[in-house]
Amino acid sequence: MLREPQQERSRTTRRRLIEAAMDCIGERGWHGVTVAVIAERAGVSRGAAQHHFPTRESLVAAAVELLGEAQLDELRTRAAGLPSGPSRIERVVGMVLNLYTGPMFRAALQLWSVASTDEQLRGVIVPLEARVGREAHRVTVELLGADESRPGVRELIQATLDLARGLGLANLLTDDARRRDQIVCEWARTLEARLEGTAEV
Amino acid sequence: MLREPQQERSRTTRRRLIEAAMDCIGERGWHGVTVAVIAERAGVSRGAAQHHFPTRESLVAAAVELLGEAQLDELRTRAAGLPSGPSRIERVVGMVLNLYTGPMFRAALQLWSVASTDEQLRGVIVPLEARVGREAHRVTVELLGADESRPGVRELIQATLDLARGLGLANLLTDDARRRDQIVCEWARTLEARLEGTAEV
Known part of the structure; x- marks a missing residue:
């Protein structure tokens, strides 16, 4: 005690x-x-x-892990509050495609960028990123109610997360929110069509 | 003379x-x-x-511009050699989604990352990136034979380039080529379905 x-x-x-x-x-x-x-x-x-x-490296490793988890917890919580029905996919896609637009991504990018020329930091970052990336994938599949046993679905979910990181990059130096909203809308429509029949909403 | x-x-x-x-x-x-x-x-x-x-900034500005243009010229030249027919979209998508996987992207990322905390460099990079980005968009539309007057097509082309940058990021610290190939294949199928009737191939 x-x-x-x-x-x-x-x-x-x-x-x-x-x-x-x-x-x-x-x-x-x-x-x-x-x-x-x-x-x-x-x-x-x-x-x-x-x-x-x-070391700075050990601190950063803990940060990437803890903040990555916190972000996914928040995503889960917010998605749990969403109504089911046709608007759900667009809302979830919106959340996922906005995942990497905050100051956390800015900091992570600094680390990736340095790790690309610093072997010691790379050794710390690579396994952590793999773990956080797998978890992000799992949560996205769950929130979209996607059936990964159907051909192509796994790759589309991966593409969604890669797109999210690309949008994070596009938002790094300028506020890209308006353009991103239109992409969210279009990508949600596309995913809906491709996931049709697999969504449990 | x-x-x-x-x-x-x-x-x-x-x-x-x-x-x-x-x-x-x-x-x-x-x-x-x-x-x-x-x-x-x-x-x-x-x-x-x-x-x-x-200054270092002026050198970097020239580099971003010249190398961005060189990359798009290469894309145009390689795409010009492609046969028409159904395999064309997948080949073009493959080229576009591989645009940001080389050492040039690694260097650009260093710059973006620094520019996000350095106002002077940001002032140089932002207008240049906008110009190079617009040009990449134009070339991609042209190579896919996409009709941007159709609703949603413009956003899908933008998403394709954002995805390409996200894949560049995923390839920064580890070799991501195998996973990327599968995404290329799936993304090409998705684009094909959405662009249907607009491709001039």
Whole structure:
């Protein structure tokens, strides 16, 4: 019983460090960020930060994992509130195609970009991204009620997530929301036609 | 007549600087690169480099433009050699969805990523990307023989190019060619169905 509050404090500290890390990387880029900078932003002592995360890489790994999961949890929660019926697919497609338009994607992109020339960071990022990517795929299949045993459905769901990342990229330097809305509408119509008969809505 | 060879030399120097810039940025990232580093890689004196491109930004702007155009020229040339008939759409879709899987995209991504936190670079990149993006759209419409006056066609072509950039991202840290081939096949089938009656092949 005595250890509970301490464990909780520890979790809070980790969480604050992770959020500060993604904020700092998103704003200044990977090269502008050290564990000390992140600790300061999180309001945590440098020693405590280094106790939890000895390297920038370990902090980033935890961040990619935790924030990826948080994003998918949010997607699930929001989708659970959607009515069934014909408008459901468009709403779900809208959520998925908006997944990568926030500051989290901006930070992740900094990491991918650096990891493409930094082997150590790549070794951390690749397996994590694979795991988060598989989970995003699973959630999307579930929310669309898609039947992946039908030929082509698996690839269309993958394409939907790749499209989402491409739209994230298009939104990086300018606000692309209007154009994206039209693509959501058209892609929902296309998916609906291709998934026809497999949706459990 | 006397000035021709000099103009040509000048063009060659610019071209070498541009190619060296993209190589250097792709390998070391934006932060690891200066005009001096690029000049050395190009085998051009630092003075000559600074004569052509006073800043790193101006060099990069020229690079994005020239290499974007070169890539689309290549796409046009390769597509011109394609037979007409039902396999044409899949071949064109394959080319478009492979557009962003090379070292050029890796370098561009470094720039986008930096530009997202660097206002000066963003001011250079945004209008250029818009121009190169419009041109990529135009070429894709032309090669697919798509009729954009039909509702939804414009958005599907845009989605195809956003998907291509998303696939470029997925290919950044690992070789994603096998998965991408399957998406090409499925996306081509989807486009074929939606463009039906508009293809002039």
